[in-house]
Amino acid sequence: MxxxxxxxxxxxxxxxxxxxxxxxxxxxxxxxxxxxxxxxxxxxxxxxxxxxxxxxxxxxxxxxxxxxxxxxxxxxxxxxxxxxxxxMPLAETISASQFTTHSNCVFEVEAPLRNINPLQIRPILRAIREQLQIDIGYISLSSPNYLDRIIQPHALIFDGLRWHVRAYCNKNQQFRDFTLSRFNGVATFEGKATHSAVQDKKWNTIVDVVIQADPRFSDQQKRIIEQDFQMQQGKKTIPTRAALVNYLLRRLHIDSYKNSPEEQQIVLTQASRKAIAPYLPQPT
Incomplete structure (x- = not known):
């Protein structure tokens, strides 16, 4: 062949x-x-x-x-x-990792990815593609037993370890993220979606995540970090959707503050932290 x-x-x-x-x-x-x-x-x-x-x-x-x-x-x-x-990009809202062929001297650290069952994914992909409502079983840490959820999905999100579905939740009457591996059961379609990405305010809001070297570093150490991240004038601006801010902070390992600057390396600028605060999960 x-x-x-x-x-x-x-x-x-x-x-x-x-x-x-x-x-x-x-x-x-x-x-x-x-x-x-x-x-x-x-x-x-x-x-x-x-x-x-x-x-x-x-x-x-x-x-x-x-x-x-x-x-x-x-x-x-x-x-x-x-x-x-x-x-096969379904829409501009879907981002996926690009795969390249590596030589034998280049290695990637692989982490265990969450289970994804193709039979569960197919109806969700169809719902996104055809803008449909879908009734499907879902579990969460707060609800460990499968409960039916009617959702109106419009995008998929990969955070580096897990896939998520961005969808309008009929029960909570708001747009939320659902972990893709936690869907189960037979899915049924409930007609055309009444909510789409157009109404998802956080999805359509672009915010700037601005990072800088940890101020606890010496000037020489800061320059090393600034070079690593191609910072200009000591800062790096990363535009992202408001709905994805928390995922980005986790990928950058700045969702929590570390004890040592060597472990922390980068932090948000004060102005950026204040600007993105409304889009971060609120403590319970």
Whole structure:
């Protein structure tokens, strides 16, 4: 099998695995092919794997069969979900890690990612794509038993360790983040969404997170930190969505104050801390 065919078949596996379906438009858009050529790619795939896809005329798409699910679900990993998102962006609001091939002398520290079940993700992705309300089971530390939640999702968020769903919660009547690995049960669609990203004020509010070297450092030490972070005039400005501020602080390890400057390294400027305070979780 040529490299080109392998790449195309891998893309088909990824889309079908996470969406549960695929059509010629997916392939044509990804590889910049005519619809006829894209259909030929799908035909070749079905000849190679005759039991993996079944055409559904009502959806005008090829649907994953139980045979496909048996193979994909057992081998699906969280990082393959990120690969899917990077290959098939659902909207501008979705950000996904970009994957590169590393040489044998470059290594990445891997942390255990939370479990993501493709069968649970498919209806959520569809709800985002088609702007639908979805009724699905969800657990949290405050509610350890699965409870049905009707949500209206509009984006996915990756914080470095976990995937989250940004959605309007009908129960709480506000936009919230839900941990993707905590959904369970059979999902049902509840019609068109009445709330979208347009109404999500925190999502549409852009704030500047401004960092500087820990003031406890000497001037020479500060210059090292400033060089590390490419600071200008002793500061680095990072624009982000207000809804994502807390995730960013965690990634930068400045969500709490450390005892030593060597451990802390960077801090928020006083003005920035004051500006982003309304968007941080309030202590209970």
């Amino acid at each position: 040529s490299k080109e065919v392998t790449e195309r078949f891998s893309f088909i596996n990824s889309v079908v695995g996470w969406e549960g379906q695929i059509n010629a438009t997916h392939v044509a858009t990804k590889f910049q092919l005519s619809r006829q050529s894209a259909s030929a790619v799908l035909k070749d795939y079905r000849q190679q794997y005759p039991h993996y896809l079944q055409y559904d005329a009502s959806q005008k798409a090829f649907i994953a069969t139980q045979a496909f699910n048996a193979v994909f679900i057992n081998n699906a990993l969280s990082n393959s979900f990120a690969q899917y998102l990077s290959a």
